[in-house]
Amino acid sequence: MRIRSRITIVWVAALCGLLAMGTAWADPDPGPLFLRTGSGSSLISLDLSLLPPSGVAQPELVLDFGFGTDEGSDPGTFHDSVSLTLQSPSGSRTALLLTADSTGMETAPPTQGGMTLDPTTLHFRTLSPSEFLPGYGLASAFSLVFALPPGLLEGSLRLFVDLFDNQNGVRSGAFINHWGIIDASGPLTNTPPRFVDLEAAPDVDGGYAVESHARVDLEQRQVTLDRAQEARFFRARAEVGVQLAAPRLSGGDWVFGYSLLGVQIVLRSAADNISPFVTETGATIDLVKREARTPRAARTRVYQFEGNLPVAITSIVPQGDQIVIRFEYRPRGLVLESSTQATGPYGRETLSGVDFGSQTLVIPRFGAARFYRLVSDQPLRVTRTTLDGSVIRFDF
Template sequence: MLRALFLHAVLALCVRGGITNEGPLTVFRTGTNESLFTFSLPFDIPSTNAAPRLEFDFGFATDEPAASGTFFDSFSVTLQKTNESATALLLTADRSGVQWAPSNPGGLTLTPTDVGNALIAFPDLNPTMTLRYAYAVSYLLPPMLTAGLATLFFDFFDNLNQFASLAFVRNVRINAILSPPPPALFLQSSASFAGPFADESGVAIDPTNKVMTLSQFGQMRFFRLRTDVTSRINQMHIEGEQMVFQYSFQPQVLALQSARRVEATYADETNIVLDVPGQTISLARPLENRFYRLRSDAPSVIISEQVVGNQLVLRYDFAHVLLQSSAAVNGPYADESGVIVESANRRLKIPRLGQARFYRIRSDRATRITSITIRSGQLVFHYE
């Protein structure tokens, strides 16, 4: 079972210089005759059996015109161990856009792909400026930045010209997914439905795709799984001389909850149809607006909904996978809409586009695209 550990860092209220707290936002503004504002956020990174991930939202806006040879107003984010043994410069933002993982002599060497990012809506801040952008940022901490005291620095530079700029940050947090060793898993067989069953030898297990393969028998056999978590064989077929078993682990608790308002109390829905292999939940289409969430002993998320007749069909998964694209390899990347997610087959499908695009996956666990094919006018992405 995966367990999520969240450490939320609350930005302390500050009204000094050009830094203010406005609801959940900490906002930096020019116009105070100071050229540099630094807001430092110390926190203790937990020691876990998985690398923690630093996550936050930030944005930058300016009225500065484009001009060559100009030092624009800028905003940068740096993470440093308190003992200064390791420093990571995550980003620098200004009128020209965002530099992800810029050069940082003496600090850790990062590449732009080390700093995950996705465009988000810019909040309503005054004054409204001609250029503005905002991102959700995610950085998987390397070992030298984990397990101990560290400080996150937000630096806002004002070149003191007549043009206004601002930046904001919010939702700073450390998110660590604690993943125990894979469960012990064995394929057993018997000549009789009632047993006795014994472990099979020579079984090849692909835990990523949840597939087992075994050489064919000459006689009829009954198969089952032996494991320390709830599991089942979903499908069995023959490929050449091999028997192929597709299996899945099942949460012991999985309930659909709903509420009339997002902040209200949620209660379990009782009249639902749960399709475990297909990972869907069906219920009567509600007559009013409802907010839904899952209650489970394993991290799970609703990934899509569809109205079929008078039924509402919700599809869920145990990991959040989003396809992003960009016109340039260095970004910026944004979530693609209309993506068909086939979790069981680890495939993503979108209509084929007419122009060149670069793609990546944004997920709450390590995920990568393994191949891209074109089929029936669609781009098909295989991932693991």
């Protein structure tokens, strides 16, 4: 992606006279506005004035935005593109929020002379592009919430939407809707939110995930969800493949047995700790029993395992003409994860015990409790939760 920002485009236009700029002023949030290529200009631009609420304490920019094109994503091509830029009224501070073309979108790209933004401060929620960008071969749309950095808001703010046309005759377009500045610290109001998501987690501290089957009624301010079941899905992860056995209850804990897949180890020995180790070619290794047998040497030998994960020797016992070496695996990064759905998302479980010898993981016994929260573009709170047959109903 080649970044084209308002800072560099104005400089090119001033020196070369190559670009024509169409500018539109608009009051906050009059409805969707559209930009399309094919007008004969290389730059089609919207210049929007943003006025914050009186006495705003935590100003945030909110808007809906989308870009569509029939262009391909061939590398090395100068594609049609769109950018969003904020500028203080004096023009002393400029912040490029994003730029997008057929190859993708880049958030908060660095630009010479512009403010440096943290990309994680721009929060996106995907929207359907079909209403405002129908028929394009490639289209995307989203809601954006951005906490304005100190010094950028000087009483008001200018928002530029710039569509760059490479003049190849292939159509591209963009739209903007529902733009404005809100006060994130403001009290609850009667203004209907633009969206509400219900998120749930097995623990009050996380990890929360959107309940995709929740039914939201913005007018009635109500969210309905099928009543949660007690089922939970578990998986284990480590540096090699891990397979869980069915858990069993032990007192107040769940105990999960596990086995490791794809283990590859060899037994090596040396006359002492400083001599070179050589492979015990006559050794047999049982990966399930975690036991190795090798011919007994005339003199004492030092043994070690080498392979694709750490192995700890637990005992070395002579048996007739053989040496029996028992060991246990010590996989790095062994974690237990769980989810309410087999497809995820999965969150890490806090283990109360790990026994490498018996290859078991232990977690406290869990019940059917679930924790819920509402996520929206406005501050919300749940006013009532009721059980109604097979569903849970949340009023907000």
